């Protein structure tokens with residue numbers, strides 16, 4: 234089982250869009266996939282039409298005895314299960330802090346699922362917190378959406394230094410370009426900078442209004458617009474991620 | 483995983499009827515029908531089928547995936563398929579590989595049947611339009627050589643999504659109440675296999691012949707030998723095609739068992755008619771030896787590499803390559819022997835002889851119960867006598883003869899197991915097997931060490947590096963240690979096995995007491 238955290242310090246950069254659509258492609262490729270929605274806003278949960286409710290909330294879920302399996306819900310996509318969000322996750326830091334070894338807690342909770350899933354996506358809220366540390370410790374790979382602006386690139390530098398300090402030694406940090414608008418000069422300039430950065434995944438997700446329609450269709454993008462440009466971009470992003478996670482065979 | 487259910491559809495029930503029935507629960511969606519081809523995999527000896535598991539490669543257009551249904555009532559789980567699947571080790575790592583490997587071991591996963599399936603998915607939704615239960619309706623057509631063979635079956639499955647077991651129960655209840663369904667949806671694998679001309683479970687390397695104690699020995703022994711001949715012949719093709727190493731193993735065991743049967747049950751079949759075959763089966767057995775020895779060595783080296791997690795593994799590559807080349811030569815020679823007129827004549831004549839009742843030897847008309855008991859006790863006593871005369875310093879040749887004594891006893895116990903108390907027979911065979919395993923391991927270690935030492939010069943001459951030779955030296959030392967350790971294990975176990983209490987149990991079991 235490989236754990237992929239989609240995380241960034243910045244909000245609204247396309248983390249959820251990436252988590253939701255990459256999970257779709259992973260499942261379509263035949264991998265047993267779990268999407269864990271850790272954001273109290275529950276956008277990923279909403280897109281997959283699951284009720285955003287976790288019995289007992291985050292506090293109970295973090296108990297050693299609470300089994301994640303019992304909270305998992307199957308989605309409309311074969312091979313794709315979802316661990317729904319809960320409004321109580323807004324207090325996740327406090328709940329974690331009340332536990333022993335809070336940094337290791339998420340990894341510990343995921344361990345029993347190792348045989349059930351090939352890949353787990355964590356859709357994280359934008360913050361730097363105890364919860365993000367716990368996420369980093371659980372992750373094999375960190376996917377970081379970067380909007381091509383100079384400010385975002387500074388944010389990426391912060392993410393990288395945080396990940397090096399708090400993540401596992403072999404953590405893969407994989408930034409990729411998100412919400413790219415080539416009509417904007419600033420975007421074009423920043424794209425040049427990113428192209429020079431070898432750590433970036435090659436696929437870039439274009440900004441397109443069809444992505445926003447996920448909330449209307451309540452389905453991942455490829456389910457209603459499989460041939461759209463952003464859907465293809467997510468597919469390409471998935472094949473790169475796939476190769477990085479599982480190697481080419 | 484929630485339980486899934488499978489129904490057979492008896493009446494004219496299709497997706498529309500199913501959807502109408504399920505509409506009582508809430509919104510329902512009917513997806514477009516898809517046609518998929520399923521290739522069912524199992525080992526030659528049906529290891530998956532016997533374990534209750536089902537492994538299938540499903541092709542939908544140019545998409546392929548693996549379906550694995552472990553024993554139990556969960557729905558099949560889908561896995562990504564990246565390359566060709568020949569062995570459990572080719573499967574994606576994780577539960578799938580572990581569960582399949584536990585059943586299949588090192589046997590190849592072979593196609594045993596094919597079905598073409600027209601699949602229409604009906605889905606039960608909640609008010610948000612989310613799927614709660616999948617209800618596929620499948621028309622399953624067994625295929626043979628790409629053409630339909632045998633009757634098509636329509637069935638209906640109820641597969642609740644994870645976390646929605648209650649909705650699954652409600653769907654099953656509604657369907658059962660409103661449509662004509664039979665609970666048993668049939669067995670797709672069995673239908674596919676039958677269409678392909680086989681039956682699940684049609685092969686096992688066990689000597690499963692049911693005998694009765696009063697049966698004349700001549701008839702009983704002929705039946706055992708006929709069964710062994712079938713096993714032998716069943717493994718020829720897989721051996722020649724080199725599908726996996728166990729075909730040769732089973733073929734070799736069937737040959738050795740045949741030889742044991744001829745030797746240990748002399749006086750039962752007419753000596754003058756059987757005599758010419760002894761030499762022929764020895765020839766066949768000898769023809770299998772080089773390839774099998776190399777198989778065992780290569781498997782051992784593989785296990786060694788796995789257990790040391792690759793440490794120092796690459797240094798042995800020249801040795802492994804050399805052994806593989808030798809093995810290929812040995813296999814080609816064996817294949818030639820199995821294609822020879824000599825082999826075919828042996829099978830033909832032997833089959834003819836076994837098929838005909840003939841006046842037996844002097845023991846032929848005695849009841850098999852008495853003859854078998856007497857021979858088992860005799861074999862046991864010989865084994866005990868020979869073994870107790872040896873010690874850890876015994877020469878390899880003497881230990882090898884002892885191993886053969888042990889095999890004779892084991893085969894006799896297996897041939898005639900149906901005559902005796904099953905549990906006690908199995909217990910004694912198990913104890914004997916422990917003794918034999920130590921001895922077999924000892925012998926393999928000796929043989930492999932001889933090979934390694936003997937190949938040193940050649941590896942060097944072929945441009946081998948110092949690393950290769952050092953690794954071979956280390957391997958040889960390990961083998962020597964293993965040989966020494968195993969011989970001690972053997973004598974520790976043998977003492978118990980050859981002791982009076984075991985002897986008494988054996989005599990009681992087979993109802994025959996040997997003299998002093």
Ligand SMILES: Nc1ncnc2c1ncn2[C@@H]1O[C@H](COP(=O)(O)OP(=O)(O)OP(=O)(O)O)[C@@H](O)[C@H]1O
Nearest residue numbers: 244245246247248249250359412439440441444445
């Ligand atoms: N490629 C895209 N093109 C256009 N709009 C997008 C794209 N990706 C995401 N969006 C939209 O931008 C908004 C933010 O995206 P998203 O929710 O994926 O970001 P996020 O990083 O998860 O946000 P948050 O930090 O709030 O969790 C959403 O309304 C989404 O529909």
Ligand SMILES: [Mg+2]
Nearest residue numbers: 248249272276
């Ligand atoms: Mg989000």
